Amino acid sequence: METLAILGxxxxxxxxxxxxxxxxxxxSLLLYVRDCEAMRAWLAGEFAGQPHAPLRVAGYDEYDTVPHDAVLNFVGVGDPQRAAxxxxxxxxITQQFDDLALAGLRRHPQRRYLFLSSGAAxxxxxxxxxxxxxxATVAINALQPQDYYAVxxxxxxxKHRALPDLAITDLRVFNYFSRAQDMAARFFITDMLRAIRDGSVLHTAPGFMVRDYLHPQDFHQLVRRVLDGPAANQALxxxxxxxxxxxxxxxxxQRRFGLRYEIGETLPGAIVNATGGKPHYYSLNRKAAELGYQPAFTSEKAITLESAIxxxxxxxxxxxxDAK
Incomplete structure:
Protein backbone atom coordinates (compact mmCIF):
# COMPACT_ATOMS: atom_id res chain seq x y z
CA MET A 1 0.00 0.00 0.00
CA GLU A 2 1.33 3.44 -0.94
CA THR A 3 1.84 6.14 1.67
CA LEU A 4 0.79 9.70 0.85
CA ALA A 5 1.72 12.81 2.82
CA ILE A 6 -0.72 15.72 2.62
CA LEU A 7 0.40 19.22 3.59
CA GLY A 8 -2.48 21.52 4.43
CA SER A 28 -2.23 5.18 4.03
CA LEU A 29 -2.26 8.90 4.76
CA LEU A 30 0.06 11.21 6.70
CA LEU A 31 -1.88 14.40 7.41
CA TYR A 32 0.11 17.54 8.26
CA VAL A 33 -1.69 20.53 9.77
CA ARG A 34 -1.25 23.40 12.22
CA ASP A 35 -4.06 22.30 14.55
CA CYS A 36 -3.65 18.56 15.12
CA GLU A 37 -6.49 18.27 17.65
CA ALA A 38 -9.00 19.86 15.33
CA MET A 39 -7.93 17.52 12.53
CA ARG A 40 -8.21 14.46 14.75
CA ALA A 41 -11.69 15.57 15.83
CA TRP A 42 -12.74 15.91 12.19
CA LEU A 43 -11.41 12.45 11.35
CA ALA A 44 -13.17 10.92 14.35
CA GLY A 45 -16.48 12.39 13.23
CA GLU A 46 -16.00 11.65 9.55
CA PHE A 47 -14.87 8.02 9.77
CA ALA A 48 -16.36 6.85 13.07
CA GLY A 49 -16.99 3.11 12.94
CA GLN A 50 -15.65 2.81 9.40
CA PRO A 51 -12.74 0.51 8.54
CA HIS A 52 -10.05 2.47 6.75
CA ALA A 53 -6.34 2.59 6.00
CA PRO A 54 -4.02 4.21 8.56
CA LEU A 55 -4.50 7.95 9.10
CA ARG A 56 -1.74 9.75 11.01
CA VAL A 57 -1.95 13.41 12.02
CA ALA A 58 1.14 15.50 12.76
CA GLY A 59 2.44 19.06 12.82
CA TYR A 60 4.61 20.46 10.06
CA ASP A 61 7.71 20.19 12.24
CA GLU A 62 7.41 16.40 11.90
CA TYR A 63 7.25 16.38 8.12
CA ASP A 64 9.56 13.88 6.40
CA THR A 65 10.20 11.89 9.55
CA VAL A 66 8.00 9.10 8.17
CA PRO A 67 8.75 7.56 4.74
CA HIS A 68 6.15 8.23 2.00
CA ASP A 69 5.77 7.70 -1.71
CA ALA A 70 4.26 11.05 -2.61
CA VAL A 71 3.54 14.44 -1.05
CA LEU A 72 0.52 16.57 -1.92
CA ASN A 73 0.76 20.27 -1.04
CA PHE A 74 -2.58 21.96 -0.35
CA VAL A 75 -1.27 24.83 1.76
CA GLY A 76 -2.71 28.13 0.62
CA VAL A 77 -5.94 30.10 0.48
CA GLY A 78 -9.11 29.15 -1.35
CA ASP A 79 -11.31 32.09 -0.37
CA PRO A 80 -10.83 35.32 -2.38
CA GLN A 81 -11.64 37.39 0.69
CA ARG A 82 -8.84 35.69 2.65
CA ALA A 83 -6.48 36.10 -0.31
CA ALA A 84 -7.24 39.83 -0.37
CA ILE A 93 3.58 31.12 2.82
CA THR A 94 3.62 29.59 -0.65
CA GLN A 95 7.42 29.43 -0.70
CA GLN A 96 7.76 28.11 2.86
CA PHE A 97 5.72 24.97 2.27
CA ASP A 98 6.86 24.48 -1.30
CA ASP A 99 10.46 24.54 -0.09
CA LEU A 100 9.54 22.06 2.66
CA ALA A 101 8.24 19.59 0.08
CA LEU A 102 11.13 20.19 -2.32
CA ALA A 103 13.73 19.61 0.40
CA GLY A 104 12.24 16.20 1.06
CA LEU A 105 12.09 15.48 -2.65
CA ARG A 106 15.79 16.22 -3.05
CA ARG A 107 16.57 13.75 -0.26
CA HIS A 108 14.22 11.18 -1.81
CA PRO A 109 14.22 11.79 -5.59
CA GLN A 110 12.01 8.77 -6.24
CA ARG A 111 9.16 10.51 -4.38
CA ARG A 112 6.38 12.29 -6.29
CA TYR A 113 5.19 15.80 -5.52
CA LEU A 114 1.74 17.15 -6.40
CA PHE A 115 1.40 20.91 -5.95
CA LEU A 116 -2.01 22.57 -5.88
CA SER A 117 -1.57 25.41 -8.32
CA SER A 118 -4.25 27.57 -9.90
CA GLY A 119 -5.51 28.73 -13.25
CA ALA A 120 -4.56 32.15 -11.92
CA ALA A 121 -0.93 31.23 -12.74
CA ALA A 136 1.23 33.89 -18.69
CA THR A 137 0.84 37.66 -18.43
CA VAL A 138 2.05 39.77 -15.53
CA ALA A 139 1.75 43.56 -15.37
CA ILE A 140 5.29 43.79 -14.09
CA ASN A 141 5.35 47.61 -13.94
CA ALA A 142 1.89 47.94 -12.42
CA LEU A 143 1.47 45.02 -10.02
CA GLN A 144 -1.70 45.19 -7.94
CA PRO A 145 -2.60 43.21 -4.79
CA GLN A 146 -4.95 41.02 -6.85
CA ASP A 147 -1.87 39.87 -8.82
CA TYR A 148 0.00 38.48 -5.80
CA TYR A 149 -1.79 35.12 -5.68
CA ALA A 150 -1.18 34.49 -9.39
CA VAL A 151 2.48 35.48 -9.23
CA LYS A 159 10.85 26.57 -9.65
CA HIS A 160 9.35 23.16 -10.39
CA ARG A 161 10.11 23.26 -14.12
CA ALA A 162 13.71 24.13 -13.22
CA LEU A 163 13.98 20.70 -11.54
CA PRO A 164 13.25 18.49 -14.58
CA ASP A 165 14.64 15.32 -13.02
CA LEU A 166 12.11 15.38 -10.17
CA ALA A 167 8.54 14.06 -10.48
CA ILE A 168 6.59 17.26 -9.79
CA THR A 169 3.06 17.81 -11.06
CA ASP A 170 1.36 21.18 -10.73
CA LEU A 171 -2.42 20.81 -10.78
CA ARG A 172 -4.01 24.07 -11.91
CA VAL A 173 -7.47 24.27 -10.37
CA PHE A 174 -9.73 26.91 -11.89
CA ASN A 175 -12.99 26.52 -9.95
CA TYR A 176 -13.88 23.74 -7.53
CA PHE A 177 -17.17 23.05 -5.80
CA SER A 178 -18.32 20.52 -3.24
CA ARG A 179 -20.96 20.10 -0.55
CA ALA A 180 -18.28 20.98 2.02
CA GLN A 181 -17.88 24.49 0.58
CA ASP A 182 -17.81 27.22 3.23
CA MET A 183 -21.03 29.15 2.65
CA ALA A 184 -19.39 32.30 4.04
CA ALA A 185 -16.67 32.29 1.35
CA ARG A 186 -16.91 35.09 -1.21
CA PHE A 187 -17.37 33.26 -4.49
CA PHE A 188 -20.18 33.92 -6.97
CA ILE A 189 -21.53 30.41 -6.37
CA THR A 190 -21.66 30.89 -2.59
CA ASP A 191 -23.25 34.31 -2.98
CA MET A 192 -26.03 32.53 -4.89
CA LEU A 193 -26.35 29.79 -2.29
CA ARG A 194 -26.62 32.28 0.56
CA ALA A 195 -29.35 34.16 -1.32
CA ILE A 196 -31.28 30.90 -1.79
CA ARG A 197 -30.81 29.87 1.82
CA ASP A 198 -31.79 33.26 3.21
CA GLY A 199 -34.62 33.94 0.76
CA SER A 200 -32.94 37.15 -0.34
CA VAL A 201 -32.33 38.65 -3.77
CA LEU A 202 -28.91 38.24 -5.37
CA HIS A 203 -27.67 41.48 -6.91
CA THR A 204 -25.19 40.81 -9.68
CA ALA A 205 -23.43 42.92 -12.29
CA PRO A 206 -24.32 42.49 -15.96
CA GLY A 207 -20.87 41.29 -17.02
CA PHE A 208 -20.52 37.95 -18.86
CA MET A 209 -18.31 35.16 -17.54
CA VAL A 210 -17.74 31.44 -18.01
CA ARG A 211 -16.61 29.16 -15.19
CA ASP A 212 -15.61 25.50 -14.97
CA TYR A 213 -16.55 23.82 -11.67
CA LEU A 214 -14.54 20.71 -10.85
CA HIS A 215 -16.36 18.00 -8.85
CA PRO A 216 -14.48 16.25 -5.99
CA GLN A 217 -14.77 12.86 -7.70
CA ASP A 218 -13.15 14.19 -10.85
CA PHE A 219 -10.37 15.84 -8.84
CA HIS A 220 -9.76 12.51 -7.09
CA GLN A 221 -9.70 10.76 -10.46
CA LEU A 222 -7.08 13.18 -11.76
CA VAL A 223 -4.90 12.80 -8.66
CA ARG A 224 -5.14 9.03 -8.98
CA ARG A 225 -4.14 9.22 -12.67
CA VAL A 226 -1.06 11.25 -11.76
CA LEU A 227 -0.04 8.92 -8.92
CA ASP A 228 -0.57 5.80 -11.04
CA GLY A 229 0.92 7.24 -14.23
CA PRO A 230 4.54 7.56 -15.32
CA ALA A 231 6.79 9.85 -13.29
CA ALA A 232 6.96 13.27 -14.94
CA ASN A 233 7.72 16.93 -14.35
CA GLN A 234 4.60 18.64 -15.67
CA ALA A 235 1.71 21.05 -15.20
CA LEU A 236 -1.88 19.92 -15.80
CA GLN A 254 -33.47 29.79 -10.43
CA ARG A 255 -35.06 26.72 -12.01
CA ARG A 256 -33.71 24.17 -9.55
CA PHE A 257 -33.63 26.11 -6.30
CA GLY A 258 -35.78 29.21 -6.73
CA LEU A 259 -32.94 31.73 -6.81
CA ARG A 260 -34.16 35.32 -7.08
CA TYR A 261 -31.73 37.71 -8.69
CA GLU A 262 -31.45 41.16 -10.21
CA ILE A 263 -28.88 42.19 -12.79
CA GLY A 264 -27.61 45.73 -12.38
CA GLU A 265 -25.06 47.83 -10.54
CA THR A 266 -23.79 46.09 -7.40
CA LEU A 267 -23.01 47.81 -4.13
CA PRO A 268 -19.37 48.81 -3.45
CA GLY A 269 -17.58 45.93 -1.77
CA ALA A 270 -20.27 43.44 -2.75
CA ILE A 271 -17.87 41.57 -5.03
CA VAL A 272 -14.55 40.28 -3.75
CA ASN A 273 -12.22 40.07 -6.73
CA ALA A 274 -8.93 39.13 -5.11
CA THR A 275 -7.27 37.69 -8.23
CA GLY A 276 -8.59 39.97 -10.97
CA GLY A 277 -11.50 39.81 -13.40
CA LYS A 278 -11.58 36.77 -15.66
CA PRO A 279 -14.45 36.55 -18.18
CA HIS A 280 -13.41 33.10 -19.48
CA TYR A 281 -11.76 31.46 -16.49
CA TYR A 282 -11.39 27.87 -17.66
CA SER A 283 -9.04 25.81 -19.80
CA LEU A 284 -9.16 24.02 -23.12
CA ASN A 285 -5.80 22.38 -22.41
CA ARG A 286 -6.54 18.64 -22.33
CA LYS A 287 -3.05 17.36 -21.52
CA ALA A 288 -4.49 15.42 -18.57
CA ALA A 289 -6.36 13.22 -21.04
CA GLU A 290 -3.01 11.67 -21.98
CA LEU A 291 -3.05 10.05 -18.53
CA GLY A 292 -6.53 8.66 -19.11
CA TYR A 293 -8.39 11.39 -17.26
CA GLN A 294 -12.03 11.62 -18.36
CA PRO A 295 -14.21 13.88 -16.18
CA ALA A 296 -17.60 12.40 -15.31
CA PHE A 297 -19.26 15.65 -14.19
CA THR A 298 -20.19 18.75 -16.14
CA SER A 299 -20.16 22.01 -14.20
CA GLU A 300 -23.97 22.01 -14.28
CA LYS A 301 -24.23 18.51 -12.84
CA ALA A 302 -21.61 19.17 -10.16
CA ILE A 303 -23.28 22.38 -9.01
CA THR A 304 -26.78 20.92 -9.01
CA LEU A 305 -25.81 17.77 -7.13
CA GLU A 306 -23.65 19.43 -4.48
CA SER A 307 -26.03 22.39 -4.02
CA ALA A 308 -28.99 20.06 -3.49
CA ILE A 309 -27.10 18.36 -0.67
CA ASP A 322 -33.43 9.56 -11.60
CA ALA A 323 -31.91 11.29 -14.61
CA LYS A 324 -28.79 9.10 -14.54
Missing part, protein backbone atom coordinates in the same frame (compact mmCIF):
# COMPACT_ATOMS: atom_id res chain seq x y z
CA UNK A 9 -4.75 18.56 5.11
CA UNK A 10 -7.36 20.74 6.85
CA UNK A 11 -8.29 22.68 3.71
CA UNK A 12 -11.67 21.98 2.10
CA UNK A 13 -10.30 20.46 -1.09
CA UNK A 14 -7.80 18.34 0.89
CA UNK A 15 -10.57 17.01 3.16
CA UNK A 16 -12.66 16.11 0.12
CA UNK A 17 -9.71 14.24 -1.33
CA UNK A 18 -9.06 12.48 1.98
CA UNK A 19 -12.64 11.17 1.91
CA UNK A 20 -12.10 9.84 -1.62
CA UNK A 21 -8.70 8.32 -0.83
CA UNK A 22 -10.13 6.56 2.21
CA UNK A 23 -12.91 5.16 0.04
CA UNK A 24 -10.57 3.86 -2.66
CA UNK A 25 -8.48 2.10 0.00
CA UNK A 26 -5.15 2.27 -1.86
CA UNK A 27 -3.26 4.61 0.45
CA UNK A 85 -6.63 40.10 3.38
CA UNK A 86 -3.38 38.14 3.19
CA UNK A 87 -1.83 40.49 0.61
CA UNK A 88 1.90 40.01 0.08
CA UNK A 89 2.14 37.35 2.79
CA UNK A 90 0.96 34.86 0.17
CA UNK A 91 4.51 34.82 -1.26
CA UNK A 92 6.21 33.74 1.96
CA UNK A 122 -1.75 32.23 -16.33
CA UNK A 123 -2.24 35.81 -15.12
CA UNK A 124 -5.29 38.02 -15.47
CA UNK A 125 -5.84 37.93 -19.23
CA UNK A 126 -8.78 35.57 -19.65
CA UNK A 127 -10.48 37.30 -22.55
CA UNK A 128 -10.33 33.77 -23.97
CA UNK A 129 -10.00 30.45 -22.13
CA UNK A 130 -6.57 29.04 -21.34
CA UNK A 131 -4.97 26.74 -23.87
CA UNK A 132 -1.75 24.81 -24.36
CA UNK A 133 -0.28 27.80 -26.24
CA UNK A 134 -1.41 30.49 -23.82
CA UNK A 135 1.28 32.70 -22.29
CA UNK A 152 3.06 33.25 -6.18
CA UNK A 153 1.68 30.25 -8.06
CA UNK A 154 3.62 31.11 -11.22
CA UNK A 155 6.83 31.48 -9.23
CA UNK A 156 6.34 28.05 -7.67
CA UNK A 157 5.67 26.47 -11.06
CA UNK A 158 8.82 28.05 -12.51
CA UNK A 237 -4.96 22.08 -16.12
CA UNK A 238 -8.02 20.75 -14.28
CA UNK A 239 -11.33 20.69 -16.15
CA UNK A 240 -14.85 19.31 -15.91
CA UNK A 241 -16.82 17.67 -18.72
CA UNK A 242 -18.20 21.13 -19.67
CA UNK A 243 -18.02 24.68 -18.27
CA UNK A 244 -21.04 26.90 -17.66
CA UNK A 245 -21.70 30.56 -18.52
CA UNK A 246 -23.13 33.02 -16.02
CA UNK A 247 -26.58 33.36 -17.71
CA UNK A 248 -27.00 29.56 -17.75
CA UNK A 249 -25.81 29.30 -14.15
CA UNK A 250 -28.29 31.90 -12.94
CA UNK A 251 -31.10 30.21 -14.86
CA UNK A 252 -30.10 26.82 -13.46
CA UNK A 253 -30.15 28.03 -9.86
CA UNK A 310 -25.92 21.65 0.86
CA UNK A 311 -29.38 23.22 0.75
CA UNK A 312 -31.20 20.11 1.92
CA UNK A 313 -33.31 19.70 -1.21
CA UNK A 314 -34.00 15.93 -1.45
CA UNK A 315 -36.53 16.39 -4.27
CA UNK A 316 -33.89 17.99 -6.50
CA UNK A 317 -31.42 15.29 -5.51
CA UNK A 318 -33.94 12.58 -6.46
CA UNK A 319 -34.46 14.24 -9.86
CA UNK A 320 -30.72 14.22 -10.51
CA UNK A 321 -30.38 10.58 -9.52
Missing amino acids: ASSQIAKDLIRSLVRDGQS QMGGDIFA YGSDFAAPASADMR AKLHAEC DCYSAAPIAKPELLALM MLGRPAVLDQIM
